Amino acid sequence: MRCAIRVAAVWTACVALILGAAAPALGQAAFVTSYQTTDFSGEWTEIAHEIGFTADLYDYTGLPFNAAGRMRADTGDISDWSIPEFVCRPHPGIYNWYYGGGLRITKENDPISRELTAYHVQFFRAPDRPIYMDGRPHPPEWAPHTWAGFSTAKFDGNTLVIQTTHMKESYIRANTAVFSEKAKATEFLTLDGDIMTVTTLLEDPVYMEEPHIQSISYRRNVHQELPYFPCTVGVENVVEGFPHFLPGQNPYINDAAKKQQLPIEAIKGGAATMYPEYRERLKTLPVPAAD
């Protein structure tokens, strides 16, 4: 009898152990890995945007520009796109999310360990952008800069956090507002069902007083196949004559303020203009007369 009781107790304990060990697995996916928590791969189409794909010339609202950044943008001429060295310039990697055309994200996995070693983002009008997940360091300062920069990433919970350095200077929005080659970016990718949200945080010690934050959302598109988008330079003549305006002599400098009926100070950006308190100051500033 005692023996039967002991057998029953051991059996009960074993069943409890097996069930206890199995319980977490029953509530989770079949394969749980420590190195990846969310799959961002696939084809994506943009659905929601903070500022739209275009921008008025010399409109820097929401950009925390300092004096150098404002001077650079104010003296810029959008016709710099016409020079043969820029006419096929791609959107910069960290802002490519904001220029439409859809995108594709593919995964690169180690063939043996199957660990995720990189994401590759292909935008409509730009070279492939690798985002390394294998723990490699960023390159030294003497390494080349590219339009997309050099990106590494890791997961913070379900959020993919991407760090980017080594970017060529390029534009923030579709006008003359630029970030410098010394800028660094952190991007946060989150997934909610079929909606991916990208939040970009840019830190530019040359042109900005504070980091610039912007976001956009995409929907997974299972009917999209991202096409190749070539570019050809029409006239390959290298000449002097880079388009720009001399300081204080840009005739279009206030056009955006007039069109949008906003104070010139506000439309020229700056860290203070990003905060709610600025609404009080806005009420005190003159609005330029419309043309």
Added chain:
Amino acid sequence: MAGAFGSLAGPQIIHAQQSGAELHVMPVRGNVFMIVGGGSNVTVSAGVDGMFLVDAGSSAMANKLLDKIAEIGAMVSGAAPPTTCVGPSCYPAGSLGSFVPFGWTSPSYNAVVASPKAGKPIRWIVQTSPDSDHTGGTPILAAAGTTYNGGEAGRLLGQRTPAEIIAHENVLKRLTMSKAPELAWPTETYYIPSHKMSQHINGEGIQLFNTPAAITDADTIVQFRFSDVISAGDLFTPGRYPAINLAQGGTVAGLLAGLNKVIELAFPEYRHQGGTMIVGGHGRLGDTADVAIYRNMVEVVRDRIRDMKKRGLSLQQVREAKPTLDFDGIYGSPDAFIAAVYQTLQ
């Protein structure tokens, strides 16, 4: 082999960069490398013919440069590059040369790998500028090198002619005027717009172009035609303003013409990125777009200062007007650059 080496050597070299060494090697393409930290950037073409250098760095760094160049040479001329291929099929018997009749798996070959031959000697040094951070290391580097001049009798007696030093003739003029050591003087000069090395060196044509009155009146850019690399000297110094030397014949107009010459020679790979790689006199490795961005900055600053000068502003007033405010965070202190532009404008 050079191409394969270039791609396989990368991680090894990057590791060396992170060990705290003062000089850093950046593989550029194929058998062309850039050494950073020795004064000026030094471009090295390493191969079967010997070491071809563009610039010699500063005198203070010459010995360390010599070690780094030897390191590159040993790697390039090593019997076999590192490989992920394992087994007899990777290197069949005899494929490593007639003196190595066995493949990778042979102990005799492992012994050869463990005792690699030295790299080829430095045979050519091009000086892109008369500035001492480009020429200062020349005496030591040239003396360590060799010119094969057909003097076999002398060679039998242990005599050796140092490496050939090539530059625009105005480099010779500037170095003699500044009483630079004679061993730093160019041994071969050219005076026409372009000078071609007379035959392939390390598998490619190498062409020199003079860019008149740019940083100085003695500047040379060097084009590696197969590797598709250009050494632009001080015409292109990403991260710092151009050091136009008025006393040595530099002008902003000549600098812009020189930068446009570099752009004209270069081809991007795709969307103005990659393709022809450009080694500047200082700073990071660049490409066509980088040179264009740099050229644009020079042109914008030139136009601003020209406008101010036309309006009668003195140099001091121009400086106080901060015509480079939007570029200083990238290129550093502008005082010398503003002065040089102001003084060379009519």
